[in-house]
Amino acid sequence: MINFEFYNPARIIFGKDTELQAGAQIAKFGKRVLLHYGGGSVKANGVYDKVVKAIEEEGLFFMELGGVVPNPRLSLVREGIRLCRENNIDFVLAVGGGSVIDSAKAIAAGACYSGDIWDLYMDNSKLGELTKVLPVGVVLTIPAAGSESSTASVITNEEGWFKRAIGTEAIIPKFAILNPETSYTLPPYQTACGASDILAHLMERYFTQVSNVDFTDRLLEANIRTILNNAPLALKYPENYDIRAEIMWAGAVAHNNLLNTGRIGDWGSHDIEHEISGVYDIAHGAGLSIVFPAWMKYVYKQNVDKFIQFAQRVFNVDFSFDNKEQIVFEMIERLEAWYVRMGLPIRLSHANIGSDRLREMADKCTVGRTHVGNFQKLTADDVYEIYKLAL
Structure with missing residues (x-):
């Protein structure tokens, strides 16, 4: 810490x-x-x-x-x-x-x-x-x-x-x-995009290279599970006060910097997504549901044990899988399945975005800075590869 x-x-x-x-x-x-x-x-x-x-x-x-x-x-x-x-x-x-x-x-x-x-x-x-x-x-x-x-x-x-x-x-x-x-009258898609945004704020903080941060790890895990559990229920019961209350308070705590304490978050996925919503004007939460799985696939080897911990504690992936890589990719599949359940895109093609502007967005992402992200410092070329993984 x-x-x-x-x-x-x-x-x-x-x-x-x-x-x-x-x-x-x-x-x-x-x-x-x-x-x-x-x-x-x-x-x-x-x-x-x-x-x-x-x-x-x-x-x-x-x-x-x-x-x-x-x-x-x-x-x-x-x-x-x-x-x-x-x-x-x-x-x-x-x-x-x-x-x-x-x-x-x-x-x-x-x-x-x-x-x-x-x-x-x-x-x-x-x-x-x-x-x-x-x-x-x-x-x-x-x-x-x-x-x-x-x-x-x-x-x-x-x-x-x-x-x-x-x-x-x-x-x-x-x-x-x-x-x-x-928030009762929010359209289902807006509720889903909001939940995706909250989830991303938590995961950006979770994936850190700082060690010995178990207390905030567990706070983040609890908040993430709160969103994973309650957001689908909000789609089913949109006027349930208790469900909406859990999401609203979780969203505030996710981004008030309490859960940053003692750690350095990543924030590369947010910077990568900003180019997508900046150019194509899609909802930020929808862009994040596309970017985060691709980012995970690209960077997990930088600290595979952190991803294993996340897979076990948040998505209940156990060691019956043969190797660490299988555990990580099973977790990513479960995350993607949650996004799909919420009605969100998980590929650029799902948002009708093709490959023609990927290089442009990757280059813009690093204008005024040498890299984005902290879990792995990503250059424009790295960002371009992540966009390709997201197609």
Whole structure:
């Protein structure tokens, strides 16, 4: 286990009707609010009306910026930055899922940054220049990205279709309201993509080359099994509060950095997937269900015993298989079967993606950096081979 610091100031407000507390929570930090959301789902399911009522009851000024799409766009972020500056906004409230939250974080940072916010996403070494950020709050409606209490934000630039991330404690939300009831109306595919995203956050952390991290290994394994068990049940019983609650809380804990402690995660699969969803605009969770099995097949020999442990503890693969490689590939088959059960693609061809842009995506993946990933440091050529395995 390596040295670590853990800090997460996000207040989690979990349970039924908690969105009614949004106004009171905002009032602790600001008086002029940018209400940021996506399409019509938050209005259709009633969350928007409840949040607006809560804001109005506190006597707060607010203005709206909707239109966030999956793989949130830099152009809308820049519009949000303009609105904040011109209207003296002092708080940004995200109502939605990870795309809305990531966009809100980018707006909150950009409103206080003297340069171009995109420069920070392309060059994370500049994050030290970010000395002030507007406070952000969240009303979560889609358990998936874990952005509600994380240090991360991912944005897509339409110019070149680059998808890049930043990570800084400055953008951790001040509070996150999590009511599992708000996820009842999610389409099955969106529920599945969210579960895949949560699972990926856990596996990115699990596959580390740091030894003697059994405590966090077991926390990760428990969280992974929670998603594996409950996500299919959510498809069958979409309005079961207890099932939705397990998934929503697991998603938050998966990405609040508690499970990073003492270890170095990989994150290569996320970087590889970002090129797919950046270019083809598919759901992030669907891209991850394609990339992760291919990544596993390519890197497992770097620490086969870690993969054996994962196979045994998470997927109950036993030693009746003749050799370690058979155990690993049996585990990958079981993971792929779970994705298929959830209705997710496990090959690029399943998402109607061919081989014509693989080299382009592999080269873009390493623009501005020498490699991606930590379990195995992957060059552009390695990424290209993983894309081919994913066909």
